[in-house]
Amino acid sequence: MFWMMVAAAAGTAAGILVPLVVRRVVDGPVRHHQTGGLFLLGALALLLGVLEAGLAFIRRWTQSAVSLDMEYEIRADLFQHLQRLPISFHDRWQSGQLLSRLTTDLGVIRRFVSFGLIFLVVNTATYVTVVIMLLRLYWPLGLVVAVSAVPLFLFSKRFTHHYLATSRRQQDQQGDVATLVEESAQGIRVVKSFGRRRYMGRRFEKAARLLHDTGVDKARLLARTWAEFDTVPNATLAIVLVGGAYAVATGGMTVGGLVAFVSLQLMLVWPIDSLGWIIANGQEAMTAADRVYEVFDVQPSIVDRPGAVAVPRADVVGRIRFEGVAFQFPEAERPVLRRIDLDVAPGETMAIVGVTGSGKTSLVSLVPRLFDVTEGRITLDGKDIRD
Ligand SMILES: Nc1ncnc2c1ncn2[C@@H]1O[C@H](COP(=O)(O)OP(=O)(O)OP(=O)(O)O)[C@@H](O)[C@H]1O
Ligand SMILES: [Mg+2]
Numbered sequence: 288m289f290w291m292m293v294a295a296a297a298g299t300a301a302g303i304l305v306p307l308v309v310r311r312v313v314d315g316p317v318r319h320h321q322t323g324g325l326f327l328l329g330a331l332a333l334l335l336g337v338l339e340a341g342l343a344f345i346r347r348w349t350q351s352a353v354s355l356d357m358e359y360e361i362r363a364d365l366f367q368h369l370q371r372l373p374i375s376f377h378d379r380w381q382s383g384q385l386l387s388r389l390t391t392d393l394g395v396i397r398r399f400v401s402f403g404l405i406f407l408v409v410n411t412a413t414y415v416t417v418v419i420m421l422l423r424l425y426w427p428l429g430l431v432v433a434v435s436a437v438p439l440f441l442f443s444k445r446f447t448h449h450y451l452a453t454s455r456r457q458q459d460q461q462g463d464v465a466t467l468v469e470e471s472a473q474g475i476r477v478v479k480s481f482g483r484r485r486y487m488g489r490r491f492e493k494a495a496r497l498l499h500d501t502g503v504d505k506a507r508l509l510a511r512t513w514a515e516f517d518t519v520p521n522a523t524l525a526i527v528l529v530g531g532a533y534a535v536a537t538g539g540m541t542v543g544g545l546v547a548f549v550s551l552q553l554m555l556v557w558p559i560d561s562l563g564w565i566i567a568n569g570q571e572a573m574t575a576a577d578r579v580y581e582v583f584d585v586q587p588s589i590v591d592r593p594g595a596v597a598v599p600r601a602d603v604v605g606r607i608r609f610e611g612v613a614f615q616f617p618e619a620e621r622p623v624l625r626r627i628d629l630d631v632a633p634g635e636t637m638a639i640v641g642v643t644g645s646g647k648t649s650l651v652s653l654v655p656r657l658f659d660v661t662e663g664r665i666t667l668d669g670k671d672i673r674d
Contacts, residue, residue, distance in 0.1 A: 291349040295409045298342030301335045303416060306550035308332045314543030346405070354401035358393050365389055365582060373589040374657045375617050380582075383466025384459075388582060391461055392575035399572035403565045410558035410565070417551050424548050425540050428527050432552060435523045439516065439559060443566050446512040450567055453505050455574040460498040467491045505567075513563045520556045527552060589659050595674050604668045605633035607654065611663035614649060622661065623649045 308331050316325045369385060414436070422429030471478055471487045478487055531548060534540040540548075609629035615622035623646040631637050639647050653660055656672060664671050 291346055291353065291405070292408070294342045294346040294349070295405060296412065298339050298346060299409055299413050299416075301339040301342065303413070303420070303551070303554065305332055305335050306547045306554070307420075308335065309550055310541075310543040310547035312543075313546050314541050318542065350401045350405055354397045357400060358397040361396075361579070362389060362393050365393075365579065368583060371587045372585060373587060374652075375588065376585060381462065381466040383464070383469050384462035385582065386469065387458065387462040387465045388575075388578050392458060392578050395458075395568075395575040396572045396579070399568050403568035403572065406558075406561060407565050407569070410561060413558050414555060417555055421548060421551055424544055424551070425531070425534060428530050428534070428548065431526055431530070432523055432555070435519050439519055439562065442512060442515045442519075443562060446508065446563065447566060447570060449508055450505070450570045451574065453501060453508065454567075454571045455577070457498065457501040457505060458571075458574055458578055460494065460501055463494045464491070464498055467494055509563060509567055512566075513560070516559055516563050520552070520559050524549070524552060589656055592671075592673050598667070598670070606666075606668050607631040608666045608669075609653075609663065610666065612653065612660045612665060613662035614646075614653060614658065615661045616649075616658075624653075627663070 308328055312325065312328050312332075316322055316328070366389065418429065418433045418436075421432050467487075467490060471491070478484060527549065531540060531545040535542055535545050607629070608631070609627045612624060612627040612629075613622050614624040627650065629637075639650060641647050649658070652658055653665060654672070659673065664673075666672065
């Protein structure tokens with residue numbers, strides 16, 4: 288990360304120095320019609336250009352590697368966390384919402400870390416450095432450029448406000464679409480046997496349309512802000528050209544100075560333009576991170592008691608006892624099972640009979656702890672299974 292920042296800063300510095308070489312060329316060889324020293328200045332500009340390209344390569348390479356590592360690790364952690372979470376969590380959460388968090392959202396976060404964040408730092412540093420250099424070149428016009436940051440700030444503030452909500456909506460809708468695709472792929476046999484293809488098609492169409500509309504909303508917001516951002520450097524450039532020409536005519540500035548000023552100022556166009564994109568990217572990463580943390584923040588509810596020990600398989604005899612067991616689903620009003628006492632000897636086969644919905648499956652799922660009993664206890668060879 289450190290070297291990446293160094294490469295980014297050095298690369299930008301090399302780029303910024305080029306206009307200063309141009310000034311030397313214009314005010315020296317061009318103005319005095321001399322070719323001496325021109326070769327040297329040309330070589331210097333070339334060297335700076337190559338240096339900038341080389342450093343940009345190092346920066347891109349390291350930043351991609353670092354952010355891909357980060358994505359991989361968060362993804363692995365999140366997956367492990369999902370495995371630990373109880374069945375009741377997975378009953379509540381749509382699989383597509385988890386899928387989109389593990390894939391799309393983590394990708395959005397990585398893109399911000401590998402591009403947005405770096406460019407935010409690099410562009411801000413470029414902006415400040417260039418403005419300082421402009422102020423030193425010719426302060427009245429430098430001031431004009433510096434003040435142009437104010438409308439930029441106001442535009443971005445309004446943009447952030449709207450974009451955050453839209454971006455969150457889009458991510459949730461992506462999850463809904465993923466759920467529908469997953470459900471109909473998994474359940475394709477059921478869908479086909481019951482002739483539900485049209486129905487599933489309509490549901491999908493509706494969700495996909497909502498996602499499309501949100502995408503268009505986002506694009507409109509971004510396009511408008513982009514246009515606003517675009518006007519600022521262009522309007523400033525017009526002022527600088529007129530003001531600069533006047534300053535040169537009245538002797539306040541050299542021609543080389545004006546050329547350098549304009550070249551430097553042109554270097555601000557891309558950082559300002561990209562600001563809209565970076566802010567958008569940042570907002571998306573923020574909402575994506577919120578979504579990922581919503582899952583990370585869920586504590587596994589089925590946990591071993593303090594001091595619980597693993598029983599070696601070879602030591603298991605297999606006597607299962609239910610002692611006064613009651614069980615109620617988390618959101619249910621009444622318990623499914625009450626006052627259950629059972630004693631199953633090793634090797635014994637037991638049949639559980641009951642009307643549908645009477646709780647047979649629930650009873651059996653208490654043994655492997657897909658759910659935990661709400662009252663009483665289940666023992667294996669006399670030891671509570673939670674211990
Ligand atoms: N995950 C759940 N969350 C809330 N309630 C549930 C859940 N699973 C089952 N139930 C409810 O618990 C009761 C018992 O369900 P269970 O599946 O254990 O019955 P069953 O005896 O296995 O039925 P069947 O004979 O149809 O398999 C039912 O009223 C059911 O609606
Ligand atoms: Mg059942």
